[in-house]
Amino acid sequence: MGKSAPSAPDPKKTAAMQTASNISTAQAQQMINMVNQVGPWGSTTYSPTGSTQFTDAFGKTHTIPTYTQTTSYSPEQQGIFDRTTEAQTNLADLAVQQSDFMKDYLAKPFEFNNQDAADWAYDLASSRILPQQQQATEGLRSQLINSGLRPGTAAYEREMTRIGQNQSDQMNQLMLQGRGQAFNEAMATRAQPINEISALLSGSQIQSPSAGYVGTPSSQVAGVDYTGLVNQKYQADMANYQAGMGGIFGLAGGLLGAAGAAGGFGKLF
Incomplete structure (x- = not known):
């Protein structure tokens, strides 16, 4: 009996094996990329902290290790960070106090008295411009x-x-100019407490402690093309099978030709 043809690869099994290979490659790449760093500002280290379970589309469960990245300041930088944090806390406390004040402050509508502005401008003019105008009038009259x-x-x-x-x-x-100036000054006075609390809130924002650290290196590891390898093997096995079958048919054809030339199988055998 002749050799049977090779069976085609099972797509589901091949895909499952490819998934497992990809996960293994990803784990290896992750461990290669997790490089501990030490610098003048501090250090960044990685440590295993357990594992997590992952179930792929084929129902197979994979165990994937988990890691923790820890960033630490040098003693000098830690001192600066602690003092900065304390200052930011103080600013935040002041902002809270100011926000209580702002409730009542903003509840009162903004007021601007045009007459007060006009009186202010007139008083300003009375000391300088009015005497000049009076002198100009007298001069024109004499002229x-x-x-x-x-x-x-x-x-x-x-x-x-x-x-x-x-x-x-x-x-x-x-x-008109005096009114505009008076209005701008009134608006500035009105906005001053608002600007102060905005500055306090801006100064109390949390700053990222990542300054001075180099980003985690990234190494790309090419995954194994398991699916391609399985397909290549199947194609090679099929080619070998077809070559073998071609040899058998060629031998049979040769035997039949010899039998015909001899007058039949009986004479051949």
Whole structure:
């Protein structure tokens, strides 16, 4: 009886073996990458801490080791970190206190009195601009009279009206600028406590202790192509089988040809 043809690989079994090979490769790669580090700022170490169970798509359970990464400061850096943390805690406590104050502070609506701003601007003008305007008015009056223009004449009244309007515009502009400045100062005063608590909250944020440490090296380990190897072996076995079957058929054909030339199988045998 001739040799039977090789059986095709079981896809489920092949895939399960490929999964197991991939998991083994991943575990080896993880252990290669977990390199302990020691530097001027401190150290980073890895230590096994147990294992976890993983069930693949084929129902096979795999045990995978687990590790813990520990980062430690040098004594000097640890001291700096402790003091910085203490300062951040103090800032956080101040922020809590300020937040209690802000409840009542923000409950009161912002108020701005336009009349107060106008009075402030007028008081500012009274000491400097009003005397200057008065001096300018007197100067124009003297100039007009010396030029022959008397009070009551059209030209005289026109010139006096012009300087009066200019001085009024000057005062209005001062009032507007003064109001804008007063409004900005009032807004700044209103926002000051808010800015302070924002600064306190920003200063109390937790900082990452990873500064100064090099990232974990990464080594790529190529996995074994188990599926490809199984398929290659099957193709090779099939080629050998077909070659063997070709030899048998060739021998049988040769025997039949010889028998025909001799006049039958009886004469051949």
